Amino acid sequence: MSPQGTASPNAVRVPAPVNAHSHAFHRILRGRTHEGADGGAGDFWTWREHMYAAAQTLGPAAYQQLATAVFAEMVAAGYSAVGEFHYLHHRIDGTPYGARGSDGEPHAMELALGRAALAAGIRLVLLDTCYLRGGLAADGSVLELDETQARFSDGTVEGWLRRHGQLGAALAELDAGAGLLSLGAAVHSVRAVAPADLAAIAARLDPALPLHVHLSEQPAENDACHNAYGTSPTGLLKEAGLLGPRLSAVHATHLSDTDIAALGRGKAGIVMCPTTEADLGDGIGPARELADAGAHICLGSDQHAVLDPYLEQRALEHAERLRSGKRGRFSPTELSAAAREGGLRSLGLGDNDDFLLVRTDSVRTAGSRSGQLPLTATAADIAEVHINGQLVARDGIHTRLGDPAKLYTAFFTENPEFS
Ligand SMILES: [Zn+2]
Known part of the structure; x- marks a missing residue:
């Protein structure tokens, strides 16, 4: 769809963007990780x-x-929809909620996300994540889960498939016809899931479900994977039978030419998270090359150091300009397509009428051609957000929940352990 939308005197109507990669709990870390004991x-x-x-x-x-x-x-x-890459499944010690002899409802953490999405009126695709081991050491040896990771794991791939298989019905019951909640799947990374388990997921997970995976965010992951298996993380996904159109690779920062060609041939989604990748010093992924090879670019806010679909679009293009020395690596139309159509495709969502009204008379946008808003506007220019036929936000204020800043203030006040 064109970013131009339908013009009105001081605003344009544009199709609403999609956030293809989120970890809601990472928001706790905003503004808290920029110092260290060594001064860095x-x-x-x-x-x-x-x-x-x-x-x-x-x-x-x-x-x-x-x-x-x-x-x-x-x-x-x-944002009109979010792919929540979710792995905080169980109690701190790894015991499932609702297990025999344990209080709490089954799927308590997953339903908490579902209830939050219903309250906010956002489309949620719950990318319930398989996370089974602690990682790979530099020499390629397998690390066991440590105590901080116990709650991420279902023990075995069968355990994850079983719980995942029950989750769809629980989410549908919670959704109760609202049309906002759906189930997807994720593999945390090739660090966290062994090759035989990747193959089991390829064989047994419902092929209609979108599947996401963190891929090659750091050179250390590639090195460990080569030392363990003699191939790259992309190569490992291909060997497992996972590389195809329903797969979305998140970050895809450090890739070889062979990896790029394989992801392109597989028509995979690529979820670039430009503000997070900049914040964490990950590096700049080969987005243009991946798109040219046949992959589908989309965008995610990941750790939410920034929550602004326009700034993600701009950061994608700016990173391309900085590494290539050329402008216009992605046109404004391509940037808005990455934010919208790329995200819908990656999350297995069909087209819809969700839209924004974006002000064209703000200090940032006055004089800007409406087709170039991806390079001029910010979230502060959004006058209205319409999702699923409802007006859900106006001028930065949620129509039912009020000012999001007050919700955060209440959270940090009532949960001082995070302050
Ligand atoms: Zn992530």
């Missing part, structure tokens, strides 16, 4: 330690409160 801010791996510490303490009630605020911020920023 650490790297991806030290950030990951902060993130795991935050993951350890969230229970279903706090998770629902936090995710409601995150999804409200997302909606107010113009």
Whole structure:
């Protein structure tokens, strides 16, 4: 669809963007990871330690409160749908919610996300994630889950497939015909799931479901994978039979030419998360080359250091300009297509009428051609957000939940362990 939409005097109507990669709980870390004991801010791996510490303490009630605020911020920023890459499945010690002898409802953490999405009025594709082992050491040896990761795991791939198979009905019951909640799937990474388990997922997961995977975000993942299996993470996915149109690779930052060709031939989705990749110092992925090879580019906000679909689009193009020395690597039309059609495809969502009204008379957009808004507007220029036939946000305020900032303030006040 054209980014131009239908003009009105001071605003244009544009199809609403889609956030193809989110971890709602990472929002806790915003503005908290930019210093370190050595005077530096650490790297991806030290950030990951902060993130795991935050993951350890969230229970279903706090998770629902936090995710409601995150999804409200997302909606107010113009996102109409979110792919939530979710792996906080169980209690801290790994015991399932609702297990015999344990209080709480089955799927408590997943339903917390579903309730948050219904409250915020956002379309949620719950990318329920298989996460079975601690990772790969540099020499390629397998690391066991540590205590911070126990709640991510279903023990075996059969355990994950079984729980995943039950989750669709639980989500549909919660959705109750609202048309906002659906189920997808994810493999955390080739670090967290062994090759035989990848093959089992390829053989047994419903082929109609979208499947996401973190891929080659860091050179260390590639090195460990080569040392363990003699191939790249992309090569491993291909060998397992997972590389195809229903697969979306998240980040895809450090790829070989062979990897790019394979992802392109497979017509895979590629979820670039430009503001997160910049924040974490991941590097700049070969988005243009992947698109030219046949892959489908889409965009995600991942850790939510920034929640602004326009800034993600701009960061994708700016990174391309910085690494290539050329402008116009992605046209404004291609940027808005990545944010919209790419995201819908990646999440297995059909087309819909969700739309934004974007102001064309703000300090940022006055004089801008409406087709070039991806390079001029920000979320602050969004006057209205319409999802599923409802007006859900106006001028940054959620129509039912109010100001997202107040939701965050309440969360951090009522849950001081995160402050
Ligand atoms: Zn991620």
